[in-house]
Amino acid sequence: MTMDIELTVNGEQVRESVEPRMSLADFLRERLQLTGTHLGCEMGACGACLVLLGGKPVHACLVLAVQASGETVETVEGLSERGAIADLQAAFHDRNALQCGFCTTGMVVNAHALLGETPVPARDEIRDALSGNYCRCTGYEAIVDAIAETARKRASDAEASA
Amino acid sequence: MKSPAFDYIRARSVAHALEAYRDLDGEGVYLAGGHSVVPSLALRLQAPAALIDLSGIDALTGISLDDGWLRIGSMTRHAEIASDPLIRDHARLFHLAAPHVAHPAIRNRGTVGGSLSLADPASEFPAVALALRAELEVAGRDGIRRVKADDFFLDIYETAMEPGEILQAIFVPPVRTGxxxxxxxxxxxxxxxxxxxxxxxxxxxxxxxxxxxxxxxxxxxxxxxxxxxxxxxxxxxxxxxxxxxxxxxxxxxxxxxxxxxxxxxxxxxxxxxxxxxxxxxxxxxx
Structure with a gap:
């Protein structure tokens, strides 16, 4: 069985025919070559595949592509290209908040969503938000630093321009 | 791992879902938020002929007060359970428990009905339903019945629902003084x-x-x-x-x-x- 699906990915209308068993993550990676969405565990434990579905972070490995039909998806590529996470990316770089980089895209997508909802989160809130994102390299401290630093900078920039 | 192949049916109504389940002759699995079903497929723990997606059924959504009782549609996502003001005021235990369920991204998709139907003994919401003395509205081919939470959870991953039945809503009794x-x-x-x-x-x-x-x-x-x-x-x-x-x-x-x-x-x-x-x-x- 294949089904026609139609969805918006990074602002572009996409029409494809897919098998129902294809996950949204495989759809993004294999059909659209958006390989910034990483597949680690394929069971919702590691958080490497987080994308925004209807503006909210979800595991692309736990959503079937057919379930996303009619929805709006944004991946790390979309966020990056429209400059929405430029400061987060720079802060991750400055703080050495990545080593192998495998978890980083999921981390950044999640951090972007967190700062959208909670502009200046406490460190505990950052840790709670990242509790479903595994990083096996950094020990998390630098990642939390980078997100906290970005939040502070955004807040002071907003104040300066107010 | 990747899931085995299956067909996909987007149910338009509870009646349509029940009919699709019957037609699949025991080979269908209902899909709510999918955050237990989809990994179980990837792990090849089950291989249904088709998934019947319940997410498009209006009757399974919404949170409302009905004669003092709070009705929570079974497709209500965990994130909404955490943030909804009616739940905060009329079913506070659900409000308190929701932030403990898995991780934030999971809570954006997982549903309260899926959690109760799965009856994982480590899940928060089944215990909340018990403590609230909630009643669970179940639809089957013979009509709709209400089951007290005390009678609903039978064993590990086992509930009082018969194969093919659908949990439609959770009813929480009126808040008492004190x-x-x-x-x-x-x-x-x-x-x-x-x-x-x-x-x-x-x-x-x-x-x-x-x-x-x-x-x-x-x-x-x-x-x-x-x-x-x-x-x-x-x-x-x-x-x-x-x-x-x-x-x-x-x-x-x-x-x-x-x-x-x-x-x-x-x-x-x-x-x-x-x-x-x-x-x-x-x-x-x-």
């Missing part, structure tokens, strides 16, 4: 499965507990009411002596098994500690 509640769990990390968790709801009248319900999860094969501890506390003043007696009574209520990662004696100890904390918390908020 009602207080508390929820907590002991987990190694936030978002991990709890080692022990509990939900408590009580009615305080003139310094005495006129009523109390205590439900544990992650202790045994199903969420469990602590009837002996409840009996010790009911109609009594809440003080250190009463709390100690309730903690001692838990031994009769809970029957955890010895497991490689945790002996039963440790889980019993953690249950007593948690109950003490929750009852102490009730005392201060009463």
């Amino acid at each position: 009602e207080v509640c508390a929820f907590d769990e002991l987990a190694r990390r936030r978002g991990d499965y709890a080692m022990v968790g509990a939900a408590v709801q009580a009615v305080v009248e003139a310094g005495r507990l006129a009523d109390i319900s205590i439900a544990f999860f992650s202790v045994g094969n199903k969420p469990t009411r602590a009837g002996a501890a409840e009996a010790v506390l009911r109609e009594n003043a809440m003080n250190d002596t009463a709390i100690a007696a309730a903690q001692a009574a838990l031994d009769a209520d809970l029957d955890p098994s010895d497991e490689p990662q945790m002996p039963a004696s440790v889980r019993r100890h953690l249950a007593r500690v948690l109950l003490g904390r929750l009852l102490g918390h009730l005392g201060t908020t009463a």
Whole structure:
């Protein structure tokens, strides 16, 4: 069985025919070559595949592509290209908040969503938000630093321009 | 791993979903939020001929007050359970428990009905339904029936629902004067499965507990009411002596098994500690 699906990915209308068993993550990676969405565990434990579905972070490995039909998806590529996470990316770089980089895209997508909802989160809130994102390299401290630093900078920039 | 192949049906109504299930002759699986079903497919724990997606059925959505009872549609996502003002005011235990369910991204997709239907003994919401004395509205080919939470959870991953039935909504009884509640769990990390968790709801009248319900999860094969501890506390003043007696009574209520990662004696100890904390918390908020 294949089904026609139609969805918006990074602002572009996409029409494809897919098998129902294809996950949204495989759809993004294999059909659209958006390989910034990483597949680690394929069971919702590691958080490497987080994308925004209807503006909210979800595991692309736990959503079937057919379930996303009619929805709006944004991946790390979309966020990056429209400059929405430029400061987060720079802060991750400055703080050495990545080593192998495998978890980083999921981390950044999640951090972007967190700062959208909670502009200046406490460190505990950052840790709670990242509790479903595994990083096996950094020990998390630098990642939390980078997100906290970005939040502070955004807040002071907003104040300066107010 | 990748899922085996299956067909996909987006149900338009409960009747359509029930019909599709019947036509699949035992080879269909309902899909709500999909956050247990989809990984079970990827792990090849099951291989249905088709998934029947319930997410497009209006009758399974919405949160509303009906004659004092709160109706929570089964497709309500965990994130909405956490943020909805009606749930905060009329089913506070759900509001308190939601942030403990898995991780934020999971809560954006997982549904309360899916969680109750799966009846994972480590899940928070089944215990909340027990402590709230909620009633569960189930639709089947013979019509709609309501099952009390006390009669709903039978064993590990087993409920009073027959194959093919659909949980439509959760009904929470009207809030009573003097009602207080508390929820907590002991987990190694936030978002991990709890080692022990509990939900408590009580009615305080003139310094005495006129009523109390205590439900544990992650202790045994199903969420469990602590009837002996409840009996010790009911109609009594809440003080250190009463709390100690309730903690001692838990031994009769809970029957955890010895497991490689945790002996039963440790889980019993953690249950007593948690109950003490929750009852102490009730005392201060009463």
